[in-house]
Amino acid sequence: MANTIVSLRKIGKTFPGVRALSDVSFDITQGELHAICGENGAGKSTLMKILSGVINDYDGELHVSGQLAQFRSTRDAESASISIIHQELNLVEQLSVAANIFLGRELRSSMGLRSDRLMDLAAKKLLNDLETDIDPRVLAGSLRVGDQQLVEIAKALSLKSQILIMDEPTSALTESEVARLYRVISKLRERGATILYISHKMDEVFQLSNRITVLRDGCFIRTLETTETNANEITKWMVGRELESLELGERSAPGEVILEVKNLSLVWPGHARGYRLKDISFHLRRGEVLGIAGLMGAGRTELMECLFGASEHPVQGTMLLKGKPYVLSHPADACQAGIALVTEDRKRLGIFPAMNVGQNISICSLEETLSAGLLSRKLERDASSGMVSKLQVKTAGLESAITSLSGGNQQKCIVGRWLLTQPKILLLDDPTRGVDVGAKSELYRLINRLCQDGLGVIVTSSELPELLTLSDRILVLSEGRITAEFTREEATQEKIMHAATK
Amino acid sequence: MTNQRSGLLAKLGIRPNEIALVIAIVAIIGVTLVADTNRSYWFQWDTNTIEIGRQTALLGIFALGAMMVIVSGGIDLSSGSMIAFSGTVIACSMIYLQYGPLGTYLFPMVVDAAGKSIPTDIGKAGLFVQSLVVIVSIAMGLISGFFVGTLHAWLITSIRLPPFVATLSTLVGLRSMARILCEYTTSTYQSSKKAQVNIDHPFFTWLRDSKHVYLWVAVFMVLATITLLILNRTVLGRHIYALGGNEQAAKLSGIRTDRLKWFAYVFGAMTASLASVFYLANEGVCAPVNQGRGHELNAIAAAVVGGCSLQGGIGTVTGTILGALFLRIVIDSVSKIIKSGADIWEGLIVGIVVVLAVTFSQLQQLRGSGRRLFPGALGVCAMITLSLFAGLIAMSTRGEKQAVITVVTVLVGLFVYGLTEKQKARG
Numbered sequence: 040m041a042n043t044i045v046s047l048r049k050i051g052k053t054f055p056g057v058r059a060l061s062d063v064s065f066d067i068t069q070g071e072l073h074a075i076c077g078e079n080g081a082g083k084s085t086l087m088k089i090l091s092g093v094i095n096d097y098d099g100e101l102h103v104s105g106q107l108a109q110f111r112s113t114r115d116a117e118s119a120s121i122s123i124i125h126q127e128l129n130l131v132e133q134l135s136v137a138a139n140i141f142l143g144r145e146l147r148s149s150m151g152l153r154s155d156r157l158m159d160l161a162a163k164k165l166l167n168d169l170e171t172d173i174d175p176r177v178l179a180g181s182l183r184v185g186d187q188q189l190v191e192i193a194k195a196l197s198l199k200s201q202i203l204i205m206d207e208p209t210s211a212l213t214e215s216e217v218a219r220l221y222r223v224i225s226k227l228r229e230r231g232a233t234i235l236y237i238s239h240k241m242d243e244v245f246q247l248s249n250r251i252t253v254l255r256d257g258c259f260i261r262t263l264e265t266t267e268t269n270a271n272e273i274t275k276w277m278v279g280r281e282l283e284s285l286e287l288g289e290r291s292a293p294g295e296v297i298l299e300v301k302n303l304s305l306v307w308p309g310h311a312r313g314y315r316l317k318d319i320s321f322h323l324r325r326g327e328v329l330g331i332a333g334l335m336g337a338g339r340t341e342l343m344e345c346l347f348g349a350s351e352h353p354v355q356g357t358m359l360l361k362g363k364p365y366v367l368s369h370p371a372d373a374c375q376a377g378i379a380l381v382t383e384d385r386k387r388l389g390i391f392p393a394m395n396v397g398q399n400i401s402i403c404s405l406e407e408t409l410s411a412g413l414l415s416r417k418l419e420r421d422a423s424s425g426m427v428s429k430l431q432v433k434t435a436g437l438e439s440a441i442t443s444l445s446g447g448n449q450q451k452c453i454v455g456r457w458l459l460t461q462p463k464i465l466l467l468d469d470p471t472r473g474v475d476v477g478a479k480s481e482l483y484r485l486i487n488r489l490c491q492d493g494l495g496v497i498v499t500s501s502e503l504p505e506l507l508t509l510s511d512r513i514l515v516l517s518e519g520r521i522t523a524e525f526t527r528e529e530a531t532q533e534k535i536m537h538a539a540t541k
Numbered sequence: 542m543t544n545q546r547s548g549l550l551a552k553l554g555i556r557p558n559e560i561a562l563v564i565a566i567v568a569i570i571g572v573t574l575v576a577d578t579n580r581s582y583w584f585q586w587d588t589n590t591i592e593i594g595r596q597t598a599l600l601g602i603f604a605l606g607a608m609m610v611i612v613s614g615g616i617d618l619s620s621g622s623m624i625a626f627s628g629t630v631i632a633c634s635m636i637y638l639q640y641g642p643l644g645t646y647l648f649p650m651v652v653d654a655a656g657k658s659i660p661t662d663i664g665k666a667g668l669f670v671q672s673l674v675v676i677v678s679i680a681m682g683l684i685s686g687f688f689v690g691t692l693h694a695w696l697i698t699s700i701r702l703p704p705f706v707a708t709l710s711t712l713v714g715l716r717s718m719a720r721i722l723c724e725y726t727t728s729t730y731q732s733s734k735k736a737q738v739n740i741d742h743p744f745f746t747w748l749r750d751s752k753h754v755y756l757w758v759a760v761f762m763v764l765a766t767i768t769l770l771i772l773n774r775t776v777l778g779r780h781i782y783a784l785g786g787n788e789q790a791a792k793l794s795g796i797r798t799d800r801l802k803w804f805a806y807v808f809g810a811m812t813a814s815l816a817s818v819f820y821l822a823n824e825g826v827c828a829p830v831n832q833g834r835g836h837e838l839n840a841i842a843a844a845v846v847g848g849c850s851l852q853g854g855i856g857t858v859t860g861t862i863l864g865a866l867f868l869r870i871v872i873d874s875v876s877k878i879i880k881s882g883a884d885i886w887e888g889l890i891v892g893i894v895v896v897l898a899v900t901f902s903q904l905q906q907l908r909g910s911g912r913r914l915f916p917g918a919l920g921v922c923a924m925i926t927l928s929l930f931a932g933l934i935a936m937s938t939r940g941e942k943q944a945v946i947t948v949v950t951v952l953v954g955l956f957v958y959g960l961t962e963k964q965k966a967r968g
Contacts, residue, residue: 349793374795388793393786393854402783403794405776413774456794 044069044104044233045090045121045202051098052085052257059085060097063259065252067202072224072234074244074265077254078277078536079335079501083237086254087204090235091123092116103202114143122195123204128187132180137162139179140194165193169223184311185216192223203227204235209243210336213311221247239334239540241270253277271533274540278503278532290490293511294325296362297495298346298464303356305341305519315341316519319356323464323495328486330510331499332535337516339499340383343468346497347380348373374403379457381450383468383499389453390441397423397437399452404459426455430485447478454485465489467498471505483509503532517541555859558848558902562863566870573874581877591754593869598754598761599819600836601865604843605768606812608861611844612772613805614785614853615697615704620840622715623689623813624820624833627682629719631817632738632827633726634678640730675744679818686814689715690807697806698799712837719829737828740821748822757819764812769858781805785853835888842891843868846898868894879938889934913966915959924959928952 045067052060060082067073077083088094089101092110101108103119110116113123130139137158138145146161148154162175171189173182179190188208195203209217224234224247238244244251245265253260253276260276305316316338323329333339344350346358348367357364360376367373373380382388391399400423401408408418423437430451434444441449450470457465467486471479486509490496500506506513513530515523515538523538574582582589603620610617637643689711696707720736728734747753772778783791784801792798813833820832847864849856872890876883900907907914915924928951936944 347793369795369797370793371795371797380793382790382793387787388789391783391786391790391854393850394782398779402779402796405779409776413770414776414779460795 042069043067046102047086047099048102049099050086050089050101052082052089052094058257060089060257063099063254063257065259065262067233067235068250070228070231070233071249072228072236072247074236074238074248074251075254076237076239076244076251076273076277078239078503080256081254081277082257083254084206085257087123087206087235087237090116091121091204093123117198117200120199120201121204122198122200122202124188124191124195124206124208126206126208126210128184128191130179130187130190132178134179135159135176136166136173136179136182136190137175139190140165140175140197142194161197162193165196166190168196169193169226170219183216184211185213185219188212188220189223192227200232202233202235204237206237207239208236209238209240211311216311241273241540244273245270271537274533274536278536290487290511291326293327294493296322297325297360298323299359299362300346301357301359303342303345303354303358305338305345305350305354306352307519308352312518314519316345319521321514321521321524323497325463325493325495326490327511328490328496328498328509330506330513331497331516332503332506332513332539333499333516334539335501336518337539338519339516340468341519342516343380343383343466343497343499346373346464346466347378349380374460377461377463378466379460379462379464380466381453381457381468381470383472385446385449385453385473390449392440392442394441395437396427396432396434396439396441396444396452399441400426400437400455401459403456407459422459423455426452426459430455430458431481445475445478447474447482450474450478450482451485454482458489462494464495464497467496469499469501471500471502479505503535506530506535507532515539556848556857559857559860559863561901562847562860562867566863566867569867569870569874573877577874577877579877579880588751589873591751593866593873594758595751595754595823596869596873597866598757599816599823600839600843600869601761601862602764602819603809603813603816603836604840604847604861604865605764605858606809607837607840608844608847608849608856608858609768609772609781609812610704610805610809611841611849611851612785612853612856613781613801614788615802615805616708616841616851617693617806617809618705618708618837618841619689619693619711619715620809620813620816621833621835621837622712622719623686623810624817624836625829625831626689626715626719626722627685627814627817628821628827628832629723629738629829630685631678631682631821632740633722634681635674635742636726636730636738638674638677671743675742682817683811683814686811687807690810691803693806693810694799694803698802716829716834723827723829736830737826739826741825745822745825748819749825760815760819764815765858765862772858777801777804782854785855787854839868839887839891842895845895848902913959913962915955915962920959924952924955927955 043066047066048064050060050063051058063082063086075083075086085094089097092113092115095109095111101110103121108116108119110119116122131142134142135155137155140162141158145153146157148157159175166173166175166189169189169192171186173186173189179187182190188211192203208220212220227234236244236247248265250262251265251268251273252262253273255277263273299322301320303316303319304314307313307315319342321329331339331342341350345354346367347370349370354367358367359365365372365376367376370380391402394402397420401419404422405414405419408415408422410418420437426432427434427437432444432448432451432455434448441452444452454467454470470486471482474482483505486496486498498506498509500509507527507530510530511527513525513527513535514521515525515535517539522541523534525534570582574580603624607617607620693704693707693711696702696710697704700707723736723738724734727738748756770778772781780791780796780801781804783794783796784798788798817833821827824832843864844856844861845851845864846867847857847860847862849860868891871894872883872887875886875890879886913920915921928948931951932944932948935947939947
């Protein structure tokens with residue numbers, strides 16, 4: 040076996056309340072293309088952030104080229120010749136391509152002044168090496184995403200990086216751009232670069248890599264030689280997560296159809312794919328939980344926003360509510376129609392940090408607490424405290440700051456906020472994200488109970504066991520399309536993951 | 542809206558920063574009693590009370606509007622120009638109604654044979670018509686506020702301009718419009734083109750009389766009560782706090798945020814229109830060139846000193862009233878102690894008070910973070926700037942010799958502080 044260039048020893052990282060990585064140990068060989076696979080939240084991104092110096096307080100040891108590495112910043116990592124090409128590209132759009140490549144290391148002329156000419160020439164040479172004719176003088180923001188990515192790679196080359204981390208590099212590329220990227224990758228490898236390649240697309244991983252490492256729940260599962268394994272085996276290792284044992288009891292048979300969606304599409308201007316969602320059709324019954332599975336970026340949140348009238352662009356297709364077509368131009372229309380949405384990003388889109396617990400719960404149903412046209416403190420308090428006790432929110436009182444509550448209890452407040460509007464359809468977008476285990480199972484029981492009361496529930500989750508526990512049916516989204524539908528009995532983690540990586 | 546309320550004060554709904562403001566107001570009155578060699582607050586307490594009441598009402602009325610916009614998460618920079626514009630609309634409406642073609646037809650009794658002036662002895666019918674002229678004109682002023690507020694809301698929600706840009710453009714644009722309107726009306730309906738109009742209508746002379754200052758304060762208090770009611774006891778008010786606190790979440794809670802912004806900006810502009818009535822009375826003239834110029838910043842300052850967060854979502858009526866009162870008392874007190882016109886000092890005082898008020902509210906954070914107040918070269922230059930400004934103030938009040946002493950003293954003081962800070966940061 041060839042030389043080990045990067046060696047990870049018992050790497051661990053804890054975020055408040057979450058163990059993102061624990062005891063991860065493996066080696067990366069000089070000159071190989073090493074793929075890292077794992078589900079959402081498996082710890083891939085955290086690991087890459089540690090390697091590239093973005094995160095600098097972690098447990099365990101990192102050795103690069105045989106030396107213990109203690110990166111305090113990305114600059115330290117760069118000087119140890121590690122560069123990362125982020126999924127969300129990191130360019131200053133208002134600066135030229137050359138200025139971006141040499142940002143922070145600007146070339147100077149003999150006079151000591153910044154020399155744009157020298158940088159343009161050097162950038163041109165780097166870009167030529169990558170077989171592109173990108174003009175180094177144009178603004179980075181005016182380039183297509185694929186070209187921007189090449190600029191990032193050129194930047195890494197200018198740093199003479201030996202180790203390149205690519206975080207889902209093909210997610211925003213057209214087919215021809217992907218082919219060009221593959222050519223660039225092979226060129227880099229001819230020069231002896233080591234590449235860490237994060238992806239959940241099996242065909243890519245098998246086409247490019249020498250070895251594959253699977254992570255799951257922040258743990259190292261195993262490293263396999265690509266030639267000695269296949270996509271099915273990798274998928275199996277990725278999803279082999281334990282099911283939490285939680286019996287929710289029998290559900291009564293679902294009632295009539297309350298929501299029907301036909302050929303729903305949502306455009307995505309300026310993106311290679313052109314659409315965020317394409318030809319989505321499904322229905323939802325009373326008393327049913329419909330799960331929506333999909334990897335990051337598959338379009339789960341966008342679908343929820345469409346159903347709630349909150350999408351950025353006009354939605355194409357038809358939605359029927361109890362058989363009648365309806366159009367949503369604003370979330371207020373959805374509220375009127377009896378639809379409620381518990382958003383994914385609680386902190387940004389859910390809570391009102393300057394308001395107390397009671398006010399956070401009552402905000403959507405204030406019309407119910409009026410007496411003589413004015414807000415009645417008593418009616419409002421009654422409504423909020425009713426929800427606090429019904430949902431067992433742990434709080435010191437309605438006057439407490441919402442930010443003093445744990446994630447799970449904040450989430451209960453937001454669910455309570457919507458239950459006060461007496462919705463017919465409840466949309467839950469990854470409701471247990473950032474919620475601890477105890478509160479999770481309480482939320483599961485609550486969803487089950489609501490369903491028995493006749494609500495139709497649509498739930499998305501980045502955790503497959505959760506969907507399997509909760510859902511009567513599961514739709515799988517992949518890159519904006521529905522790729523499979525399973526009943527509760529049919530569904531397994533492998534089948535879902537297979538459909539989601541299609 | 543804050544969370545640190547506790548005990549009895551909490552039950553009364555009083556916030557810590559409001560108590561601090563009351564204490565500060567009392568302290569400043571005390572200092573002025575001692576430091577003012579004329580003992581003006583003691584011997585002429587009645588005229589001083591009237592003057593401060595008048596000034597506070599004048600500022601407070603549109604400070605409430607500024608507060609509403611700030612709580613909703615926006616900013617209205619145009620209120621000073623709005624005062625000039627609305628004042629001009631009122632003045633020009635009066636000219637038109639009295640001397641225009643409509644006026645001579647509808648109100649013949651107010652115009653004498655020459656069609657130039659109003660007879661002094663007009664009788665009951667004339668009084669009625671004269672009141673009508675004022676009421677219609679003031680209504681026109683308020684309506685102009687409605688339209689300007691609507692323009693702001695449209696620019697911000699439909700054209701998607703940042704509030705700062707939208708209201709900055711009306712800040713400069715409205716004053717120009719006011720001058721154009723003034724010149725047009727005076728040249729068309731009066732003898733010659735004029736840059737300003739004297740307000741000699743009996744209503745405004747009556748309002749200017751110091752015996753009627755209670756009315757100014759009463760209007761301010763009524764408006765404050767209405768604002769309090771809107772913010773604390775209506776769905777609209779709660780939604781405004783929600784909008785300012787987290788716009789995205791508000792929208793995703795089914796709140797029609799665009800309508801709320803419309804309300805907030807209309808409220809902001811219409812309070813400025815209302816204030817313009819008192820500006821006309823106070824100054825006895827409609828002067829679009831400089832009426833209310835720069836006063837939008839005083840209103841924003843009153844709101845911020847009163848505890849509003851410029852990030853939105855936080856702010857109270859009580860705080861804003863106290864903020865306006867505090868600003869006016871500081872300005873008045875300085876002019877009493879230094880014995881020169883208050884207007885020279887006004888800008889400086891507003892500037893200092895705002896910096897101090899915001900620094901005060903962040904003092905906890907500043908201490909906690911261990912950040913230095915005067916770091917490196919920037920810190921040294923800031924020290925020099927501060928001591929030079931101190932010297933400038935000393936020069937104008939005490940003379941040039943004292944100015945030099947002041948500069949040196951302040952600079953040495955700050956330098957010593959900077960050194961201890963540096964030591965602390967190392968240790």
